[in-house]
Amino acid sequence: MTFSAHPRSDCDLLLDDLYGELDAAARERFETHLTSCATCQDELASMRQVRSAARQALPFEEPPARVTGPLHAELLYEAARRTGRRRRGFRFVRRIVAHPGYAAAAALVVVGGALGVEWSRSHILISLPPYSKPASPVETTPSLQPSEPRPTGYPTKPAEEDRNLLAKAGNLAASDRCDEAVALYAAIHRRSPKLMTPDDRRSYDRCRQATRGNSDAAASAYDPRDRGSAQMILQRRTTEKRKRPAKKAKNAKSDPDQSAPILKGAGHFGNADGRMDE
């Protein structure tokens, strides 16, 4: 006797009952039916055995150390970056406008414009400034804000920064810190895949192989107590922003926020004490 050959009606409830999907009324109906249907009794008993054998054959396995270690770190990093970007979209313009640098830049543009008008009045010939001109007054703002030191070492383009990070990942790979290198390569790859040379890819693959074969070591490098949550990345990112506000206006177009978490991510993946930070 098989399920499919079984007559329809109350016997049809057997599968649902086997998996506890019957509501109270249907269950009562089925239990009443069971008392008078030997076929269903046997069927239910044997299917319960099948289920229990199947569950023994498929014991729940713990996700390997690679999953809870490096991959988890990479995942949280990616998740934090994504929500960051989503929320940034709306506040982007407002934050630029609210920035003190904006007022300075606007003032310079106004003054520059006025001077330009003065100049053109005296020269009759009016020439439009190059399209990039409005950005240049911002470059000179440090003289207006002597208290705020110009950030040093901050690259002007994300691509440039990623190139630096690629070099860093290469160094990590060379010094056998493969799991950190993998995390960094992965982050760079997600952002600027075209930047990675075949050599970088080979190095990345080599490191991935190394961390795979050695997932316990990888996990110990990512002790859950040390690993820190992605919340931490977000927090670090906001303090980062507070520390270096001047770059905001300067890099408005290239959106420095997008590159900032990479730097923070590198520190995050590297070590709690920020070995990888500059």
Add this chain to the structure above:
Amino acid sequence: VDLVRNDSDESLMLLYREGDMRAFEVLVERHRKPVYNFILRFVRNTTQAEDLLQDTFLRVVKSADSYERQAKFTTWLYTIARNLCVDASRRGRHRQVDSLDALIGSDNGRTRIEFVPDLGAGVERRAIGSELRAQIQNAIEMLPEEQREIFLLREVADLQFNEIAAVIGCPENTVKSRMRYALEKLREELAEFRDLAEAVS
């Protein structure tokens, strides 16, 4: 934190969409193990399962905006995981045939007995137990994919039949009849093994 921990999957997902990373972490902690086991049983390869698990959660991150409030989170999550598994198994179909041959040839079940600790009189029974386990495992692996995925979604992922229907995109009745075929196949396997065990003893 405890408030977040007790939240439903659905509200955690919405919290994450608002930028709450803690909610995301709780979601991952909650579902990582069952999803990993589902994928592992589906693709039967640890490294591939690790990668697909990662891809599943990365896709959750990327598609967070398209997640709808009324959708049950686990249904959505397993739809992603299952689709990735189906793609992966399609890509590796030719290799899969090889590995199945290897599996049958290597007689997986028998080698497992060697790992059972020596417990004197208990050995015989334990050995049969582990051999039976291996046999059932094999039988599950040999199920046609359309039955196996339903069996795994029910037994490993613990989804209800109507949820499985939503994940696969087919009527609930189809899900149930495939499930019955799968269970019957396993029962035959079990009966065969018992006959064999009786014949031996």
